[in-house]
Amino acid sequence: MNRQFYNLLPGFLIASCCIIIISCKKLVNPGVPANRTTSEKVYNNDTLAREAVVGIYREIMKSFGPLHGQITWLCAIYSDELTQPDIMKEYEPFLTNTLRADNPTVQAIWTKLYSTLYQCNDVIEGLKNSSLSDSIRNQLSGEAYFLRALNYYYLVNLFGKVPLITITDFAANAKMGRTEIHRIYDQIISDLQDAQHLLTYFTSVDKPYQRVRANSFAASALLARAYLYKKDWAAAEKAATQLIESHYYNLESNVLQVFLSDSKEAILQFLPFTIYNSAEGATFIPQTGKPPTFNIHRSLLNAFETNDKRREWVNNTTYNGSKYYYPYKYKQNNGAPYTEYNMVLRLAEQYLIRAEARIMQNNLTGAAIDLNKIRTRSGLAPIAGFSSEHAAMLALEQERRIELFAEWGHRWFDLNRFEAHTLPGNFVNRADEVLDTFKPEWETTALQWPIPGKEVNLNPALIQNKGY
Template identity: 30%
Template sequence: MKTIKHIIIILILAIVQYLLVSCEKLIEVDLPENQIGSQQVFEDVGTANSALAGLYAGLWDNSPLAGDQSGSLLSIYTDEMDFFALNSNPGMAEIFQNQQIDSNSSIANYWTNAYQKIYQANAIIEGSEKSSSLPTMEKNRIKGEALLVRSVLYFYLNQLFGDIPYVISTDYQINKNISKTNGLEMLNKLENDLTTTVSLLTDQYRSPERIIPNRKVAQLVLAKILVLEKKYADAEILLKQINSSSLYQFQPDISKVFKKNNSGVLWQLKPLNQGQATKESVLYFFSNTAPPSYALSSSLINSFLPTDLRRQQWIASVSASGQTWYRVEKYKNKTDNPDEYSVVFRLEEVLLLLAETLASQGKIDEALPYLNATRLRAALSPISQPINQQNILNEILMENKREFFTEMGHRFFDLKKAQKLDTLVPTKPNWKNFHQKWPLPQKELLLNSNLKPQNSGY
């Protein structure tokens, strides 16, 4: 019996990998006769969970949440990192130099990878809804997990591209000619989807390693959407529920923030293979030589005081040929990796977002402890009264810069939310106002004319 179930799981993953080659071709290919269909997948909780496992593995391997995607792309797009492999990677070079065009391969891959995972999530949602054999609680949980993943991916796409297709079906005939959804309308749809997700999931983690998101993760993503919609009081309620949960404890030791057993982690992605290093630790590493690809920018380095423990423990200096560069050192394990996974969300984001929601409502005294938590851990003096609303919001933005550098595109999203992307001009000479959005991939516009017009400036 175990052997048969193992074979079924392998076939599910094979189907997923086989089908997710190109979003526009997903439904054109019939399943081979020797492979199982989606109805069979969702007749059993174990095989349905295997479909979800394939989705999570794909997030780590190749998606906006992968360690070599948003973190690196948006860090060189903003003011966190410099990029040195200009000749060998023209797509990344364009992004670093803020000269991207609609045929940029890195941007096209980002879009495609996201929509492939969205399709996979939609297939799981449809399968769980149509299943007549799954228990109701399991159907809700399976749908909730897939809906949460889809919402996170749409959040990234919405913030980067603006108006995008809101695809909720696996029907190719529907999807091939789908039009764009207005960016503000998309936020409303995500608010509704995440509200549903919160009702479907529970606080209990399905994995003690927190590699599968729970209701609190959904509440955090919903709070992020509500802040974008300026619904600060509603976001405050959700964030306080997360912060007061016994599931999470603020990690006082800065050297343990990126360890997989940190109780301040809300959700993290596990490497595909046992002992495999995180993508972040490998991607950003260089030693005794000039950086082959990435190094932290002087803008980022200069934002730290020398006494800041994050400057001391999350950044390493590298000297060669009379020059000094700085590399990211948040993840320490470069080869054998017994204790690090890629963190997607952690409690520190909850605290700083809570500080922002409170400050935005004029509750400055209440906001200060949440702002100061990460500062005090980093051995910095606390921010205190008197301070006005704009200045505390500026301090929160700077604290996010120092706390979350190179993590999941955090800097770009924070600047965009604060309407301060144009402050990049002094450090990014080619920056223009229209760079707040990326161009829609040229090949997508050629496949579907309903995606036109192209974003302004491209």
């Protein structure tokens, strides 16, 4: 595996930087901040400053966590994508949508995301008065802004209103209450705009399709999604168009190439730092003689159209006389050779973002063109056109469901933000419409996960979500 792109350092330097910027249990209550004198030394040294940023990627990928697999499979079982042949105690509350405030997995996700945010904030603060060259300071600051936005995107979509922490001050953070969702999106957008301006397009010379650290186009890709979720349709279309027309990225004609490390449609991938190629491959592909940990829900299998090439992203195994289907976007369930990286952002989503933005601006012809890019790559007949916005949204949801299944929680977030089809014009969440039909314990309050009870007990300013 080519790790030169990360400019990794000897172990003693890595360890020293990790001690400086990583060791916090929680961001909302992170413990004693790093020594400022030591921090100044880090952020005025090219090598140590680079390693501080690389350390954020390393922490994300060194074990399975929210940004390395967990959000993918937890949101998939929370929605209508995956289930389990043998329901495991750890996952049952997600399958049945009966999470409690004391759920240890929810607590771990909250803690990990806020710990990563602390690292991002430390880098941003440390580089503001740094003596590094403008090019290095801009690059590293831009990556930290991007990664902060990425973490907040998942926090706000899982928990709703969360504390918006943009500093490392312990006393202020420990008393921080929850922030309105629109303000969190404003911060996400601001961070990504900063990242756009600070970052450049860069790539590995020997492997030009490896994009394993955030660049300006990664910021544009996540910005397009943030605008979409905020319903700023014109801005979403503009950001997605910037990616599509950049010509740095292209849809892979062969769906089997999409999730490889040298995929031409990869905008951002995270480099493996475990013994596995990817958390998804290691988790979804069953071990010999065992059933898959997660199997694809029958409703998702039935949603594939005949001759859809994306059916190659599904595999099956037989166990005790029963056939189980499981996600097969990633085809390696062990280590070397490292041919698959953790796909974070890819071009196909940008076509889907632009299609949705165009639908909402009544450009149904333009939306059909974008959806047909995805359908044609998948071996399906193009859509001739749409008779209404409602018909176009049905087609969009179908393409998003198939293209992005078992990938970073997209289906769950779509169900949460889309309008129910049976009552167009009278907003009811699509999640209520879909999940109430086959999840007996489904309640609308499950649209947001609980704020971890330990956090609420530590900080009276944190108000629990309804239903918990």
